Amino acid sequence: MTTSTPMGFGRMHRKEDARFIRGRGQYVDDVQLPGMLHGAILRSPHAHARILSVDTSAAEALPGVKAVITGETLAGLGLAWMPTLSKDVQAVLATDKVRFQGQEVAFVVAEDRYIARDALELIEVDYEPLPSVIDARTALAEAAPVIRDDLDGKKDNHIFDWEAGDRAHTEAIFERAEVRVSQDMLYPRVHPAPLETCGALADFDKVTGKLTVWCPTQAPHAHRTLYAMVAGLPEHKIRVISPDIGGGFGGKVGIYPGYVCAIVGSIVTGKPVKWMEDRSENLMSTAFARDYHMTGEIAATQDGRVQAIRVKVLADHGAFNGTAQPTKFPAGFFHVFSGSYDIETAHCEVTGVYSNKAPGGVAYACSFRITEAVYLVERLMDVLAYELGMDPAELRMKNLLRADQFPYTSPTGWEYDSGDYPRTLALAMEMAGYDKLRAEQAERRANGDRRLMGIGLSFFTEAVGAGPRKHMDILGLGMADGAELRVHPTGKAVLRVSCQSQGQGHETTFAQIVAEELGISPDDVDVVHGDTDQTPFGLGTYGSRSTPVSGAAAAMVTRKVRDRAKLVASAMLEVAPDDLEWTKGRWSVKGDPKHGATIQEIALASHGAVELPEGVEGHLDATCVYNPPNLTYPFGAYICVVDVDPDTGQVDVRRFIAVDDCGVRINPMIVEGQIHGGLADGIGMALMQLMAFDEDGNHLGASFMDYLLPTAVECPSWELGETVTPSPHHPIGAKGVGESATVGSPAAVVNAVLDALKPYGIRHADMPLTPSNVWRAIQGRPIRTDLAIT
C-alpha cells in the first residue's frame, strides 16, 4: 500500500503495528505486578430492589480471599457514591437499593481470579424486589416507582428538560406549511462493545502515598483529577497510566465503580489489585449509548423545499445520570439536528428520565449525540420524500447548504466552518451509479422480482473537536489540550500529548504532524501519551477530538519550536531573523538558499555553545495549550444498496459508498481505516445490535450470543471517496474523522431497507432491522425494538 515514509502528511505504515503484530502490545490485563491480587464484583440480579442485608462471612472465610468490600465498607470511607460526568451521583457499591440489573453490590479481593469468582458465590444478599421502570415512556407516570429516592426530596424520575432553537418561529412556519410530516422513531439502546472489556490495576504505595492506576481510559488526565476530587488524594500523588487500549469508542471515558473498588482494594490490602470485568459485566453495566425516543416533524413546500424541523425527545438515561458531555448541553450536541440543510428554523425539546437500566448515554462514537440528530433528520428527509413522491437524492440536493453559505450559522446556533455539500453528494451518486441503480430497482420491481432492492442515502454534518473553553467543560474542566515538544541535540524529537489512542494510530499521525511542521522524518519523532506523569493536561480522546484539539496543539507547539529555531539559526548564520525563510526542515537566508541551517544543525547548536540572541533560552523545546476557537464540521454523503428477502426478512448489504470530507487528511490510510470501522458500526446498529430488556428489567443482550455484532460476512467491501474542504480555523485544516462513519451510516442502511420495503407501503420501522423485525413489518405486525417481543 505504501513503502516510503513521507516527511509529513501522507500514507505511511503505523509505528504501533510493530508491537501489535508480534503480540507485544500491553493492554491492562497484560500488566502483572509482584504480589498482585485479583478483584471480582458481585452484581445485582434485580433491576430494582431494596437491599435488606449483605452477609459476606462465608466469602471472607474462603482460603485465598483477602478482603470483601461492600457498600457499607465504602460508606465508612465516604466512597459509597461517586460523582458522574453529568453532576449526578452514582453508587460505587449499592447501599440502600439496587437500581439496575448488573449493578455493583460487593467487591472481593483474592489471590487469583478464580478464587475471587468462587467467593462471589458465597456472598448472601437479601433483596426485596421493587417494581421497576423499564420502558422510558412510563417513567413519568404518576404511579411509576421512584428510582432515585436517594436524592433529597426526589418524588419522580425526571432528570431535565432542555430546549434549543426558536419555538415560536418554528410553530409559525408549521402552521402555514403546505406539507407537514410527523414520524415517531426510536434510536434504540446500543453498546459500543470494544473487544477489550474495562478493567483497572491499582497500586497504592503506603510509604510514598503514591497511587498508580493502570486503566484503559480514553481520558487519563480527567480520571486523575476526578480521583483526586472523589477520594481526597492529592493529585500529584496520583498517576494514571492508560496502556494500549483494545478499542474504546466512548465506552472508556467515564470512571466505573470497578476502578474505584480496585483502588480501595489496594489501599485496604496494601497490594496491587487488578479487576477485569467479563463480557456480560461489560454489556450490562458499562456505558450504553442512544436510547432516544424521538417524535420528529418536518415542514416543507409542496415542491420539496424544507422550511422547519422540530423534535421532541424522551431520553432514557438509566439509573444514574452519567452521560459524558459538556456541562452546558444535557442532550449533548443533539441540537445540530437541522443537519446539512438550508432550513429557516428549528426547535427541539429533550426530556431526560431515569429508568432501571445501566447509566450512560453517549458511549458509542456518537460525537455527543450527533448520531441521534443525523438519524432523525435523515429519516425525516426520507419520510418527506416518501410523502411527496420525490426521489430522496433529489430532495436532499434541493435542500443542501451551498458552498457560498459558509461559514453558516444554523437555526440552533452552530457555526459550521466550511463545506461544499452538493459536490460531495454528487460524487457519491456518481460513484454509486445512482441513476443506474434506480433503473435497476425499477426494472426489478416491474418484473416482480421477489428479492427487494433498496437504495438509501444519508448526508451528515458533524460538530467535533470539543471544544472552545468558553462554551465547553466537563465537570468544570475546560476542553483545551496541552502539548509538549522536545527536540534533542541530534534533531530527534519527542512529542507529549494528553489524548489517548484506542487504535486510532496517534503514535503515527501525531509524529506526522510534527514531521510536516518541522521537516524531519516521522520516524524521528516519538509520541508519548497515556501517562499522566509524563504528559501535559488535556481532556482525552472522544467525540473525534484528538486531531481537532490535540492535533492542533501538536502543530502549534511545533511551530513554536520552529520559531525558536529561527532565532537560533539567525545567531548561527549571523543574519537578522527577518532575513530568514523556512523551507521544510531548514531556515535559510532569503535570496541565498545555500546559506542556511537544517533543523538538526539548529538543534545541536541550540544545545551547544553558540551565543544566542538576547532573551533566547537554549535548547529546542516548547509547550502549548490549544483552546479551539470553534468546533470543526466534517461531513459526508453515504449511499447504501441492499437486497431484502421478503420471505425471511434477511437484509444483505450489497454495496456501501462513503464520501467523507474531513478536511486535510494527515494519513489517508488511517483515515480510511477509521471510516471502514464506522461503516461496519452502522450496519451493526441498523441491522442487528440491540440491548433489549424484558418487562422485569432482565438484560436480554448480555453476551455476544445475544448482542449481535457484524462479522466479515455481513460487511460489504466499502467503496470510499473523498472531498477535501479544509477547516479555516484549524492550524492544519483537519477536521477529525473518528466518529463520522458511525454517525452517518446507520441512517443510510435504514433508509435503504425502507426503500426496499416501499412497495409494501412501509414508511418507517425502527432499528435494528433484524430479519424478524423486517418480516413483522412486511406482515403489518407491530415491532418493538426497545423491549423484547413476547
Next chain:
Amino acid sequence: MQITVTVNDQPYTREVEPRLLLVHFLRDELGLTGTHWGCDTSNCGACVVQIDAVPVKSCTMLAVMADGHHVTTVEGLEKNGELDPVQKGFTECHGLQCGFCTPGMMLTARWLLDNNPDPDESEIREAISGQLCRCTGYENIVRSVRWAAEHTCTPEVSA
C-alpha cells in the same frame, strides 16, 4: 494436575488447576500475553490460537485438554527473526487498529493460507467470520490476508 504442553515449539510442564482455561494458562502461567480474552462465549475470537495447526478458541478449552498437544500463539508466528507474511500483510494493508483482535485474526489467516494458499475475498471473509473486529470493518483484514497470499514464497514459487 501436571500437564506438558508444547507452545511455539517449546515444551512446558506445569502443575495446573483442572478448571484453568487455556487462555489463562498461556497468559498468566507462561506470560504469553499476545493471546487475548474478549467474551467468554466463543463469539469474538480474540483468544484464537492454533492447536496442532488448527485454530481454536482458547477461552473455551481447558489447559489440561492441551496436554500433549502443540500450541501456536502469535508469539510463535515470527520465525528466526523473520515475520510471517501474514504479520507483514497486516502492517502493509493497515489490517489492525487497536490490535486486540489481531493475534487471533492472524492465526486464523495462517491456517487458511496453509490450507488454501490462494483464497478469494469470500473465502477469507468466511474463514474469519467466527471472529470479531470492532475497528477495521474487516476490509483491510481481508486485504492483509490477500497480501500475505500474494507474498508467500512457496517452495514451488521460489524454485
